[in-house]
Amino acid sequence: SRIRVTGSVARNVSITYHQGMTVLDAILEAGSVDLYADENNTKVHRRTKSGSVAYDIRLKDIMENGDMRTNIPLLPGDVITVPERSF
Numbered sequence: 279s280r281i282r283v284t285g286s287v288a289r290n291v292s293i294t295y296h297q298g299m300t301v302l303d304a305i306l307e308a309g310s311v312d313l314y315a316d317e318n319n320t321k322v323h324r325r326t327k328s329g330s331v332a333y334d335i336r337l338k339d340i341m342e343n344g345d346m347r348t349n350i351p352l353l354p355g356d357v358i359t360v361p362e363r364s365f
Contacts, residue, residue, distance in 0.1 A: 281352055283308040285360035286315035295354040301335050302349050304358055311337065316363040322350065323357040 281304050284290045288309025296303075301322060311317055317338035324331050337360065339345040352358075 279354045281354070282357045283360070284357065285320075286312045286362045287360050288312055295352065299352045300349045301337070301352065301358060302340055302346075304352060305337065305341075305360075310341075311360055314362045316361045317341065320358065320360045322352070323359065324353060325355060 279295045280292050281295050281299065282290075282292045283304050287305065288311075291308045293304060293307045301320075305311065315337075318336045320335040320337040322333040322335055324333070333350060334348065335350070335358070336345065336348045339347075340349050
């Protein structure tokens with residue numbers, strides 16, 4: 279019943295799942311992204327009955343443009359990964 283946030287965030291965290299929680303809620307719990315984050319390549323990894331699924335999250339669009347189309351509701355056990363940008 280936890281959500282995990284890893285990668286280019288201020289703090290890698292494991293937080294208690296709350297009904298109605300979204301990607302943005304979890305990212306804010308992690309202290310937001312760090313300077314090196316590749317926000318628009320964020321993924322939500324979820325286990326399903328038929329295997330693992332990864333959802334593309336456009337976190338920069340959510341945070342900077344208010345585009346909430348990929349601000350999906352989370353489920354217990356989801357893992358959010360924010361990759362680093364390539365230089």
